[in-house]
Amino acid sequence: MLDLIGTFAFALNGALTALRATRLDIVGVITLGMITALGGGTIRDVFLDALPPATFLDWRYLAVAAGGGLIAFLTGHHLERINGTINVLDAAGLSLFAVTGALKAVDLGFGPAQAVIVGAITGVGGGTLRDVLIRQVPSVLSSGLYAVPALVGATVVVLADVLDARGPVAAIGAAAVCFAIRMLGVHFDVNAPFPPGERRRER
Secondary structure: OHHHHHHHHHHHHHHHHHHHHOOOOHHHHHHHHHHHHHHHHHHHHHHOOOOOOHHHOOHHHHHHHHHHHHHHHHHHHHHOOOOOHHHHHHHHHHHHHHHHHHHHHHHOOOOHHHHHHHHHHHHHHHHHHHHHHOOOOOHHHHOHHHHHHHHHHHHHHHHHHHOOOOOHHHHHHHHHHHHHHHHHHHHHOOOOOOOOOOOOOOO
């Protein structure tokens, strides 16, 4: 369920980003939404050698991703009026995917450190593909509190598993921690350190 909710959030986010940054028709908007939603999970499954990816085994992923893209296409002009909609959806997708990615790695027998890395990759993968396709520097490379929250969220849920405290509460709590860190970074414009002597350029 968390995976599907994350898929929907990222689909909305990807499609809204497409509407804001590019001139795409309905096919382009929905496609970018689906790539954003499914990219991280596909990369995760390839890394875990869980082939074919879950995206192609469960029709619900494709349906939810396409539905999110279509909703964004039809109502994007209304959603854009809500301040921070894209950032909120991005943070939600990042949080849910980081947690579910880490848990899937644990289920397949990966160690704690490897599971954390897989969780972070799952969280940032779709957004990275989205940014590349619309010719932007990926957020994971230019926004300090993007990969960091994903790593923290994945670490929290993996630690809960190590301590035999795994369950819905732990998963939701880990996602909430990731979400809170990401939104604090967005709100206060907090970033990881840049190279000495280099000022951050306005985007």
